[in-house]
Amino acid sequence: MSQAAMGDVELREFLSQPLIADVVTLKKDGSPQITPVWYDFDGTYLYFSTTTDRAKARNIKRDNRTSVCIRNEDARKVVLFAGNANILDDKDHVGARRIVARYMAADKVDGFLSGLEANRVIVRVKPLRTISRDFTKSGN
Numbered sequence: 001m002s003q004a005a006m007g008d009v010e011l012r013e014f015l016s017q018p019l020i021a022d023v024v025t026l027k028k029d030g031s032p033q034i035t036p037v038w039y040d041f042d043g044t045y046l047y048f049s050t051t052t053d054r055a056k057a058r059n060i061k062r063d064n065r066t067s068v069c070i071r072n073e074d075a076r077k078v079v080l081f082a083g084n085a086n087i088l089d090d091k092d093h094v095g096a097r098r099i100v101a102r103y104m105a106a107d108k109v110d111g112f113l114s115g116l117e118a119n120r121v122i123v124r125v126k127p128l129r130t131i132s133r134d135f136t137k138s139g140n
């Protein structure tokens with residue numbers, strides 16, 4: 001099966017869909033921890049929400065190297081990022097609102113946000129390397 005990279009427009013259109021991102025952070029012993037998350041991508045950075053007490057936030061504070069895999073349901077379109085992450089405050093849940101609004105109906109967002117923890121943060125990933133594949137281009 002041939003592998004064709006996505007162009008810039010295709011990449012942005014693909015990442016604008018409410019897909020799940022599998023985020024990989026590094027545990028203290030160097031082994032990977034994989035977590036599925038909702039995300040937002042602004043064309044430069046990928047953002048996701050977590051809390052300060054979750055393993056992925058602790059891992060990023062210790063070692064900010066991060067990888068992300070985003071794929072459609074049948075994995076015929078895939079985007080891989082490798083980059084560095086940093087943690088941004090989100091006490092007012094502005095970042096979480098932007099992410100949640102991509103995945104939920106507008107009338108459900110406020111109710112969902114009202115249940116979020118006070119120690120919510122946004123992780124901002126700066127992709128340093130991007131690999132994309134669109135296997136549908138192969139004609140198979």
